[in-house]
Amino acid sequence: MSKFAELLKSPEPVLVDFSAEWCGPCKQLKPILEQVKSKVGAAAKIIKIDVDKNRSLAEKFQIRSVPTLILFKDGKSVWRQSGVVPASTLEGIIKQHK
Numbered sequence: 001m002s003k004f005a006e007l008l009k010s011p012e013p014v015l016v017d018f019s020a021e022w023c024g025p026c027k028q029l030k031p032i033l034e035q036v037k038s039k040v041g042a043a044a045k046i047i048k049i050d051v052d053k054n055r056s057l058a059e060k061f062q063i064r065s066v067p068t069l070i071l072f073k074d075g076k077s078v079w080r081q082s083g084v085v086p087a088s089t090l091e092g093i094i095k096q097h098k
Helices: 005-010 024-041 055-060 087-096
Strands: 013-017 047-049 069-072 075-084
Touching: 005 013, 005 047, 013 024, 024 047, 024 087, 069 087
Parallel strands: 013 047
Antiparallel strands: 013 069, 069 075
């Protein structure tokens, strides 16, 4: 099993940011995710996946646009959204799935 798959099975929520280097909105999302991480701390993991470098993962999770955020809990996708999401929304979703 891949390290990524093991990580997703974590009992705490894992927020995965599927993004790309060339993507403008992905760059906008970076400080938002840093803000969320500083607020939620160890209550959740936040991981960035470059879709150009990890095509098989992008295909597996049917990523059609970037950025796409997927929240996993116990290995299952519990929330998904494409585009830039406000920090307050992300914090609320993570707290909801703790």
